[in-house]
Amino acid sequence: MCGIIGLHLRDPELQDQLGSLMTVMLQGIIVRGPDSAGVALYGDTQRVPDGYAAVSMLHAPEGLAEAVAGQAPDLTDLTVEQAGETTVVAAATDPDQLAKAVEAAAPGAMVIGQGDDSVVYKGVGHPLELAKDFRLEEATGWQGVAHTRMATESAINAEGSHPYAVGTGLSLVHNGSFSNHASIRRELQLDGATFDSQNDTEVAARFVSARLDAGDDLEDALVALGKRFDGFYTLLVATNKGFAVVRDEIACKPAIIAEHPRYVAMASEFQALAYLPGIDEARVFEPEPGRVYAWRREGALTGASECRT
Numbered sequence: 001m002c003g004i005i006g007l008h009l010r011d012p013e014l015q016d017q018l019g020s021l022m023t024v025m026l027q028g029i030i031v032r033g034p035d036s037a038g039v040a041l042y043g044d045t046q047r048v049p050d051g052y053a054a055v056s057m058l059h060a061p062e063g064l065a066e067a068v069a070g071q072a073p074d075l076t077d078l079t080v081e082q083a084g085e086t087t088v089v090a091a092a093t094d095p096d097q098l099a100k101a102v103e104a105a106a107p108g109a110m111v112i113g114q115g116d117d118s119v120v121y122k123g124v125g126h127p128l129e130l131a132k133d134f135r136l137e138e139a140t141g142w143q144g145v146a147h148t149r150m151a152t153e154s155a156i157n158a159e160g161s162h163p164y165a166v167g168t169g170l171s172l173v174h175n176g177s178f179s180n181h182a183s184i185r186r187e188l189q190l191d192g193a194t195f196d197s198q199n200d201t202e203v204a205a206r207f208v209s210a211r212l213d214a215g216d217d218l219e220d221a222l223v224a225l226g227k228r229f230d231g232f233y234t235l236l237v238a239t240n241k242g243f244a245v246v247r248d249e250i251a252c253k254p255a256i257i258a259e260h261p262r263y264v265a266m267a268s269e270f271q272a273l274a275y276l277p278g279i280d281e282a283r284v285f286e287p288e289p290g291r292v293y294a295w296r297r298e299g300a301l302t303g304a305s306e307c308r309t
């Protein structure tokens, strides 16, 4: 099991409702993943104003704000939000600078996401309780993804919760399990990647991140993933530019997409989409096995690319 939702808003007038729409969607996937949950929100300018960065972390120590300020005295507008197990540090700087200051200030903590337009939360517990911790209902923005987990490949802890947010603005959520993740992990480690968990999904996130760093666009990175990873998967991958969905060639993990002039929504099950505004007019379809579907922020369907030849 495991449940995935994603909402990519084309109509700016819906942006104030991103969190309330996602909260309703989340209720449709709780049954698929009752042990943990996480979200990534894009364009919530209350949480990450223009010109600011946010770094999310687990295991943050007491006195983090003072410690970060001590590491980077020039940082302005430093805030620290505690949201269950996730701590979000924001400041008027860029994500790399902030992540460096946070890592120096809290070497025992684990960075689980950094962005200048995105913020990540995750933890263990009932998804609706976690959604309260994350203040999901009040979130705004142009895109969000969420996950409810039923663990298969690593322990039930916050490190094993999705999304896996690697690099700036990339968030990946997964339903399924990869059968060759250990060997791909070793290859990525030889190339210098480091890992925070034993989870198979983290391997996919670091693989996609490495491809994006090497110059691939998101569609190409997911086509490459389809060629390299074995196992079962529906993946939803979000970046600062948009999001993409891909399923393996057998496609036993469910997925449904609703394309509407005002939004693109994706979920593991239709019931998560059923209450979206105008759903009756949406084009609702099941993504084909082995194909990448991607949407960019401008709102245009970029088309579906073959995952395997």
Ligand SMILES: NC(=O)CC[C@H](N)C(=O)O
Residues within 6 Å of the ligand: 001, 002, 149, 150, 151, 152, 153, 154, 160, 174, 175, 176, 177, 178, 199, 200, 201
């Ligand atoms: N049930 C699932 O889809 C699990 C996803 C992933 N393999 C994990 O354990 O986190």
